[in-house]
Amino acid sequence: MTKYTPCSPFPTARDDEEAARRARDTAQTRSPSYRLAFADSDFLVRDELRPVRLQLELLKPELAFQEEKIESTIVVFGSARTPAPEDDGGSPEKIAIYEEARRFARIMSERKSPDGMRNVIVTGGGPGVMEAANRGAHEAGERSVGLNIVLPHEQAPNPYATPELSFQFHYFAIRKMHFLMRARALVCFPGGFGTMDELFEMLTLIQTGKVMPIPVLLFREAWWRRIVNFEAMAEEGVIAPADLDIFQFVETAEQAQAAIEGFYGE
Secondary structure (H helix, E strand, O other): OOOEOOOOOOEOHHHHHHHHHOOOOOHHHHOHHHOOHHHOHHHHOOHHHHHHHHHHHHHHHHHHHHHOOOOOEEEEEOOOOOOOOOOOOOOHHHHHHHHHHHHHHHHHHHOOOOOOOOOEEEEOOOOOHHHHHHHHHHHOOOOEEEEEEOOOOOOOOOOOOOHHHEEEEOOHHHHHHHHHHOEEEEEEOOOOHHHHHHHHHHHHHHHOOOOOOOOEEEEOHHHHHHHOOHHHHHHOOOOOHHHHHOOEEEOOHHHHHHHHHHHOOO
16 A cells, blocks of 8 residues: 655655566566666766765755754864774874874763754764774764765775764765864864865865854864964965964864863853
8 A cells, every 4th residue: 555644645755666666577667768767876877967966965964964963063084094002003193193083072072962962073984083083972972973985995984983874975075065064163183185175175164254163173283384384375475364363273182172162152
């Protein structure tokens, strides 16, 4: 018997998909043209369907965030090449960075809102600093989000992100939108091209007024100053001196926590 939703007289898409499977086997029903469009994977991956795929990739995680009632997030970026303490070959400095990301996420997760809807940790879902932050939230007994992306080399989700909040993206642009749509703070540990891309996108959005200012915290001041000469950019006139106030440096999880809570007067 066909099921109907309470607010609609029409059968659901799933009902029709099941009915289509029961169709008689003929030359016509075997033809790709006869498949329901939404159930036709060959159709959905056509180049012409890119606008639809962009919309789907935006909508799927958004619905999950709404269903899980997540209101705000703390976004953690950093290198996938930062090893965990139990891994071999990691330098003491890189292991220290991993541990600080882990501590920061644990502290912020422990200080979550009573309903668990705010300050949920979000990472790129992979290894390194991303794993450390998901791990810290997991150790605090709280949920965390992993926003993975398909890459030419395998990028498996780390085991600490909440399974129901682990997503996989095709489009970098849509993934970055989800990083920022609920962000209450952005925390950057040392990282490579991906970390820089994500950081500078947020700096640009704040600088241009496309998003409201939020705390942007860079862990390990000495590292950042060696890699990026922000002051030289201001001296050259390519950014305003006031743009240097969009972010600040921190060294410890406690400093980052204090900066975020101070920004919001908590």
